[in-house]
Amino acid sequence: MSTSDCLYDIMIIGCGPAGIAAGLELHKYPSIPKFLILEARDRTGGRTFTDIHIFNKNPLSVYYTPSDEDQIHDHFPYGTNSAFFDIDGTRLSESFIMEGIKIAEDLRENFGQGSTDKHDVSIYDGIRDKHEQIQDQQIRRFVDMYLGFIEQFEASNLNEISAKSFSAKELEADINDLALHTGYGSFLQQVVERNPLPIQLNSIVTNIDTPNDKNEPIRITTKDNRHYRTKYVLITIPLGCLKADTIKFTPSLPDWKQHAIDQMGFGLCNKIFMQFPSTFWDESLDNIFVASNDFRFFLCNPHDHMLTSLVCGNFARKLEQQTDEEIIEQIVQCLKPIYPQMPKPKNWLITRWGSDQFTYGAYSSFNVGATNETLRALATECYDDRVYWAGEHTNYDGRIGCVDSSFESSQRQTKRICNKLN
Template sequence: MESRNDIKKVSCYPTIKGRHSPSVIVIGGGFAGISAARALQNSSFKVVLLESRHRIGGRAYTDYSFGFPVDMGAAWLHGACVKNPLAPVIGRLGLPLYRTSGDDSVLFDHDLESYALYDTDGNQVPQELVEHVGGIFESMLKEVMYCPVFTVLLAEIQMNALIHLNLQTEKLRQEISNDMSMTKAIAMVFERRPDLRLEGLADKVLKWYLCRLEGWFAADADTISLKYWDEEVLLPGGHALMVRGYRPVINTLARDLDIRLGHRVSKIVRDKMGVEVIVDNGKSFVADAVVITVPLGVLKSNSIKFEPRLPNWKEEAIKDIGVGTENKIALHFDRVFWPSVEFLGVVSSSTYSCSYFLNLHKATGHPVLVYMPAGQLAHDLEKLTDEAAASFAFQQLKQILPDASKPIQYLVSHWGTDVNSLGSYSYDTVGKPHYLFERLRIPVDNLFFAGEATSLDYTGTVHGAFSTGLMAAEECRMRVLEKYGNLDIFHPAMGHGEEEQLSAPLLISRI
């Protein structure tokens, strides 16, 4: 039996003329890690990627158990346009997109008319009420900044109560010195303007929209920051589902990379000479630098030990950025028995008891509904067996469609308890500054950081993770080549001209 001291370190680079060629270890095989590894390999670095799972993709996971692709993690392209950094590869692969929202809303990834909401007795909410309350909720939460154009627009459509609600919300945000939760902010607005309160069915619809807001951040509204909830920058083009899933994209980007699956990192040791990365089985790898792209939830768990410790400002960023959980329970049926809308929802008196289903049949043609619990409900359902969780989701469906047939198959995600993720994606928590996302990204010596939680503008998105991987790769390349004194002799394999030449139009539909 080998002892720890008997195990040899694995060098990530060959020796050339008495010295090493530039080398990097990338930790994490999601979009951030794969994009960083691809960029560094294209820059003639020796790259080894270590992934704890026995697959790549990270929190973008396309399952084929039903006989066709179903994304059980990331599923949307937020910003379906050529400006999206993932557009070139998606276009070249000819992957179809299904647009679910035509605008660039931070609140809705579906247009309001695509909802069919029901009360718990199975009665459908009138569509006029769904759209009216949705418009009030969206405008209530948007940052108006006293924009004259927006105010005139609202006046033109004679929504005076909505204007007052907007001004009250923005006034509240301007007045407070300390941050507060979205739940408290909404309650304070209605305390100030009791005439704006909704009652009965309309109030339940408002609770459903608040439930959808919680789904966007994968967290309960009483933990979401009023000051920073809308800091995310949205690309134009609206939101679109990846009809064939994200697997083809990640597989294409990972082609020809040296990827070691089943390699869970337990320790990272750094000094002026380089970095040593130790995995659970005791094997260690050495290189000039490391790009760390593991999910924020994994960093929070302290399952990876750093020697020496990370600086206090980095540890505080890891601790204070929030990580939410949204899971998916995919129900596969033998036939379609639900209306031809993109979202089915159950309205109720609390956000916890509201629910919603994504109708994949609209986008893919397959008879699948995906139940999507977030926040505390997601955590509670993860305590159940897969069978019990699927049964719970089906019972939610039966509330609104009593004649629903039982699913023939189901899939259940566990992003909150999966040791490889420990959460779905990051968000701004109450009382913590938004600049923490940038602090999480900033390198520490020869350690570089990437992933959706290091994106100041595109938090929680696939293209955000992808972009931070490219950014970390460039920072790493510059730093390592400075060390070698060869900063001017290495160039990315693909220049801007070639990238444009290889681009292809996105195939977007909404049928």
């Protein structure tokens, strides 16, 4: 057992974007509070990918120096060059695509049907009757794929997403992403290196004990039996970990906090990166879309002979139970009718965020019954205003689900803690 003699002003649990944001914010103060960041992994960065979302409006953009190797691309799925195929390899005509989109958009007008101020339903429940009336199976496959853009964006299935709280504004926004040639995770690590922060890696927090006496420090325990004392705690771990009760709170969390944790959705979105010996598709394409119930979305990187498949929700959970080889073979069988001469990929990388013990999913979404008040409850401090909360799932005055959401929420909460200290 190791017990720190130091009494910290603030201890930050998690060194993903929210934890990093808190550390950077604390460094702005003339008199920097005494703080420490505990990170369960052997690296910083948390759930990071390869692009910065809405780069020009992203609070992280001030820390990045652009490179000639970076790429700016249209926000998925609205790439300028896309090809749509049916499962038998037929390329869908422009007239067919327009017909399918019209039907899908008509369904979207019914998303909130059955939802009232006091009663919420899922998006699928709102469109079920009209969806089941689609008789043409090819049209139905296309409509399902088109509505799948929403599922991919929310990392959840339509029968889980709240019809009342869902907003199409973000999905339809005229925005661009900046793809970093070194990767988003590497970028965040560089931010940490340029702004030295007190971080302890491989520190899995298991217990947070908050005494009733406000003059007594909060006690934090890690899996390897280290103990820390602090005046305030900022918890930035993913909502998936809160749902899985990876940290034991003593006393137990207030009922209103636990209810918010249970009510908010936490979806799953995985990426399957595949590199081929050569580029066998049209090099002008940004996206390849397949009207399939399984693998629907492929992002194209012809320069590196790479395709990236995006999978989400229940299908992504199912795939996590399979081997890499089984998944790759299914993708090959999906694309073979379109590209009969395609080779098998020579390299691949498959994310499994649902099985990751430090995330248990990808990002939050509004489940049926969840509202912006749920976000406010997730963000609200407790234990006599000594335990604070940040992360993409707490960003009640902005967007949720993204790295910049984590950053914004943590900046806000860190300022609140510093005001208490002062």
